[in-house]
Amino acid sequence: MRGSVMGTTVTLAAGVLLTAAVTTASASAPPAVHRSAAHPKPVLVDCLWHRTVRPTDFILACGDGNSRLTGLRWSRWSGQAATAAGVNLLNDCKPYCAAGTFRRYAVTVRLEDPQPWKKDPGVRHYTRMSLTYTGALPEGFQRVMTYPLWD
Structure with a gap:
């Protein structure tokens, strides 16, 4: 059980970091101008x-x-x-x-x-x-x- 909790924690942390990186990159990108x-x-x-x-x-x-x-x-x-x-x-x-x-x-x-x-x-x-x-x-x-x- 301890290994499962540790794996879930690592997966969740990676997901949070990935979401933050994508959100930050898209927020800082200049809007497309037509x-x-x-x-x-x-x-x-x-x-x-x-x-x-x-x-x-x-x-x-x-x-x-x-x-x-x-x-x-x-x-x-x-x-x-x-x-x-x-x-x-x-x-x-x-x-x-x-x-x-x-x-x-x-x-x-x-x-x-x-x-x-x-x-x-x-x-x-x-x-x-x-x-x-x-x-x-x-x-x-x-x-x-x-x-x-x-x-």
């Missing part, structure tokens, strides 16, 4: 390398935060382009940026030219943004300003 299902349309990559779809806010001047888009309302987000209306909050930097005033400018935002993202080539991201100022223009700006986006 790019086409997760992101069938391009994403917008911000300066912190986060990908977003239809964000309501977006920082344009990452170094100092002196230009950002707010209140974005997206009317289109397709495989080729995206369009939104919103406001560009822009620091006038007068007399200098730390003492400047943020001014509000109505804009239409257009995202274009989706390409594979260098960080994750299975994901396409928009690579160009155009802002069209629909009212007053910031000093020194043109009616349409086009910017490359982060890759």
